[in-house]
Amino acid sequence: MIAAPIILAAGVAVGVVVALVVVRRRRAADLAPRGTRRILFPYVGTQLSVSALDAALRIARAENATLVPAYLAPVPMAVPLDTPIPRACDRAFEMEEAIEQRAAGANVPVDGRIGRGRTVRHALRGLLADEHYDRIVVAAATGRTDGLSVADVAWLLEHAPGEVVVLRPADEAALAAA
């Protein structure tokens, strides 16, 4: 007669402990860094092709990699290269947030960057020197979405070490800033 409540209490206690362990493990899995591979995704402008970004996210997800979207910010010639560029950062942050939201939907971790330079190529050169990455994915410009020019893509193919994936988006939909 006395044993039944004790067994019940023990069962409840075990159940609580198991539930706590499961919750903790899930939480730990959520917080654990996923993959150390990094996919650099340099972009320009504020009209990023949705299909190009989605393709980059698919690659990152398939490789269990972190997407490193890097906004390439131009620095006017007439100011020193290390001058703060708040307006460009505003644009970059808006884009970063939009990319992060889409990446969250695809369950891909994001580590945003802003690269700066006098030209796109100058910024790319700095970015390649500063960042470690396993692969570069870039979107080429189309009629309605921003992207790297043919000349910049050619430069990247010639100068960037490692694998470069160039996406030419077929659609005309642009990612809206957050």
Added chain:
Amino acid sequence: MAGRHTVFLGMAAGVGKTYRMLREGHGERGEGRDVVIGYLEPHGRVETEAQADGLERIAPRIVNYRDVELTEMDLPAVLDRRPELALVDELAHTNAPGLEHEKRYEDVADVLAAGIDVYSTVNVQHLESLNDQVTELTGVRVRETFPDSVLSDADELVLVDLTPSALIERLRAGKVYPAARVPAALNGFFRIEHLEALREVALRQVAEDVEAKRLRVDMLPAREDRLMDTAAPQAVGERLLALVTPQPSSQRIVRRAWRSAQRLGAEMDVLIVLGREPSAAEREQIEAFHRLGSLLGARVIVEEGDDVVDVAARVARERRSTYVLIGTPAARGAVRRLTGPSLVDRLLRALPGVDLRIVADRSRREWPRS
């Protein structure tokens, strides 16, 4: 006090930079200023020579180099003459070996440092950072380059513009080069598509300069605030402190802090507290925060300490922060909730009078964005 530097910028030879500089020199002289020609490269252009008439000209130096006589600006003579305004042609020119400086823009820096105003001329293709671009556009690599800082430090940039077709007309009419050089020039550098591209580069350059100067004016009050801040006993304005960890997820805290700082017209600091030796990935992230700070004009502070709250409270006091922004603290277990106050509670107690803001991860929102 250093002299003021005005640069007359053009897309190519023959657009009339030197002519315009001389005309402006006449204008200044008409206003009663002491104007001399420090160096003029007339290239045998009749119009340019005629425009130089009536202005005092400092004789160039003749330098013999490998049995060739080269004419160079006489820098000591310009400095001795001490005019109010010196007109100096061809800013990107490389001097003959053995002179005071290797480049003419360095001579010009000496003249400016002596308190003499300078008008100078240069073509956009000589700008160092555009060298690759110009080579690609024109197929010609320009060897005589000058650093971007010369242009950015100039007080005024004047674009001397001409349509490509008008320039080609001038070339054909023998107003740019002697007749013998015209066919080669037309088939080489002076192609209409090259000139159109160079013109675009020059126009963009001047537009960027105008924007940059406006930005500099915009930023001036902030600089003055910083100077005042060092002497003032109390912080006058708002100042934000973003407390972050060296993790990619912390970037949203910096972004949110930055937006708030922009709205408040406040300055922003970013604080990273390290309780142990950072891993390679964390070091990389700290470097990335430093680069981001430099882009934003924010100071990134890295401190070591076992207790984040103690360090944050000390830094906030030192920096006179009025807001502290933190990320959403990790959930605490029941035992820890019972045994001690939360990070938020401790920060609130350690920083009386300072607003504390917790930055949420918006990607976890459960309702759709409007």
